Amino acid sequence: MAVTNAQSGTNVHEIADGIYRINTPVEFPGGAGGFSFNQYLVVDDEPLLFHTGPRRMFPLVQEAVASVMPVARLRHISFSHVESDECGSLNEWLAAAPQSAPLCGQIAAMVSIGDLADRAPRALADGERLALGRHSVRWLDAPHLPHAWECGFLMEEQTSTLLCGDLFTQPGNGLPPVTESDILGPSEAFRHAMDYYSHTKNGRALLEKLASANPATLACMHGSAWRGDGAKLLHALADALSA
Ligand SMILES: [Fe+2]
Ligand SMILES: [Fe+2]
Numbered sequence: 001m002a003v004t005n006a007q008s009g010t011n012v013h014e015i016a017d018g019i020y021r022i023n024t025p026v027e028f029p030g031g032a033g034g035f036s037f038n039q040y041l042v043v044d045d046e047p048l049l050f051h052t053g054p055r056r057m058f059p060l061v062q063e064a065v066a067s068v069m070p071v072a073r074l075r076h077i078s079f080s081h082v083e084s085d086e087c088g089s090l091n092e093w094l095a096a097a098p099q100s101a102p103l104c105g106q107i108a109a110m111v112s113i114g115d116l117a118d119r120a121p122r123a124l125a126d127g128e129r130l131a132l133g134r135h136s137v138r139w140l141d142a143p144h145l146p147h148a149w150e151c152g153f154l155m156e157e158q159t160s161t162l163l164c165g166d167l168f169t170q171p172g173n174g175l176p177p178v179t180e181s182d183i184l185g186p187s188e189a190f191r192h193a194m195d196y197y198s199h200t201k202n203g204r205a206l207l208e209k210l211a212s213a214n215p216a217t218l219a220c221m222h223g224s225a226w227r228g229d230g231a232k233l234l235h236a237l238a239d240a241l242s243a
Pocket of ligand 2: 085086165166221222
């Protein structure tokens with residue numbers, strides 16, 4: 001693991017072949033505890049960044065990407081849904097990488113990104129595949145899971161990595177880049193404390209769709225990435241949501 005900014009503690013770690021987790025730890029004010037923001041960089045002929053990081057964190061994330069490859073090579077700036085940590089610095093990335101465009105689902109493109117972004121988005125339909133080179137990603141719509149109508153995820157098929165956004169949010173910072181131990185427990189405790197999941201009735205069906213992709217790595221946006229039987233853990237999440 002390489003620390004790319006000594007002051008913030010921003011660090012980079014390759015979690016699967018050609019997929020880098022960029023992690024920045026933060027402390028909530030007033031001793032409310034730690035948290036962390038992750039972005040994932042897929043290095044290939046058409047490099048892809050999943051999550052931009054919050055707008056004010058752009059210099060840190062840019063510095064971290066630059067430690068792996070030239071920022072100007074980025075082609076796809078992708079994200080799960082429209083919130084500042086997912087896509088707050090989208091336009092900064094579009095400016096830094098002149099060949100890049102936003103990559104998102106059709107609802108995000110129609111409702112927000114067609115207007116918010118400085119360049120037109122490439123919108124993927126549910127199940128649509130995009131080749132990046134050695135890697136390829138498939139967009140999976142997941143409306144309202146865990147939140148936002150436009151929500152969806154990318155499945156990277158070469159490494160069986162599900163870029164799973166906020167599904168398994170773990171509080172705290174300084175967690176290992178990748179873990180094989182329990183992440184559902186901490187994520188469930190945080191969900192009960194914060195209520196950031198929508199109350200959609202379609203959670204189980206959507207989680208079964210994600211599980212059918214059989215991920216071996218779950219690339220979480222907050223906390224550690226997780227390695228193991230992804231389908232089993234997604235089913236366990238469905239059970240926890242319906243309990
Ligand atoms: Fe979110
Ligand atoms: Fe998030």
